[in-house]
Amino acid sequence: MCIIFFKFDPRPASKNAYRLILAANRDEVYNRPSKAADFWGTSSEILSGLDLECGREGGSWLGISKRGKLGAITNYMEGRVNPDAQGRGFLVSNYLMDKDVDSYSYLKKVSAESHLYNGFNLITAEFKAKQDIVCYYGNRGSPEPIHLKSGIYGLSNSLLDTPWKKLLQGKRHFTSVVNDQSLSCDGLVQELLTVLNNEELNAPDPTQESQGNGISKPLLQAQSAVCVRTPNYGTRTNTIILIDAEGNVTFTERNMSNCGDTGKWSTNSFQFKLQV
Structure with a gap:
């Protein structure tokens, strides 16, 4: 389980505005091995965390490349x-x-093989000098990927912008933060981390519960919060990605330091300019 909020503005009105503001939580069992975000791949051009679970090594949940490609699931x-x-x-x-496939073509290919996977939502994007593109595909929804227009979106563990209470609550909070023009870059990151770490429950939620048939009520209740907390499972990574009008990227990741210890976290930040 995870949650992502993002504002996409391919033609920001000023140089101080952002082409992308993204805030995401990774929810996972606390003892699943993973690697914190760092650069990897050819010429170390990809920045993401990596799964280290046996049989899943090398997978990721969210990442961006210096060439302007971004993916999230x-x-x-x-x-x-x-x-x-x-x-x-x-x-x-x-x-x-x-390096050769564009965001929409990739999702078309994935859609043809979607039966090989459990349910997922996948965002693929390209931030280029002449054009920014964000696409979405969910294998439990429409058979065709879609191009997203500029706007503010929320994605949890149903289809894009499905109105779960947690999504609506988080999206309202996210919107109020990204619309605050007085925030510095550091201030924006801190406010977005506050959005992601809201543990307020949004239960009961009949829409969420109807989809979670077969999942225990205590777990469903815990998953009604933007920031999920149970003894063995919950939010263990917060990620903020900002791309400004000039192609400067700020990537901030906050990770649970020790397995299940919600009082100990480490934060790392990366800054680079897109090579496009």
Whole structure:
């Protein structure tokens, strides 16, 4: 389970505005091995965290390349999943590594193979000198990927902008933050981290619960918060990605330092300019 809020503005009105503001939580079992975000790949041009789970090594949930490609994935909440399905994290890593495929064509290819995976939502984007493109595909929704227009979006563990209470609450908070023109870059990052770490429950939520048939009520209740907390599972990574009008990227990742210890976190930030 994860949640992503993002504002896409391919032609910002001023040099101080952002082409992309993205805030995301990774929810996972606390003891699943993973690598914190760092540069990897050919010429170390890809920045992302990496899954280290046996059989899933090298997959990712969110990343960006210096060439302007961005990929992000969330699971689609289902009561029953296929334990033998292919790892969904490779859908992000493979897109970031492929220098020849554009965002929409990649999703078209993925849609033809979507039956090989459990439910997912995949965002692919390209931030280029002449044009920015963001595309979306969910394998439990429409058979065709879509191009997204400029705007503010929310994605949790249903289809894009499905009005779960947690999504609506988080999106309202996110919108108020990104519309505050007085915030510095550092101030914006801190306010977005506050959005992501809201543990307020949004239960009961009949829309979320109807999709989660087969999942225990205590777990569904815990997952009704933007920031999920249970003894063994919950939000363990916050990520903020900012791309300004000049192609400068600020990538901030906040990770749980020790397995399940919600009081200990480490934060790393990366800044670079897109090579496009």
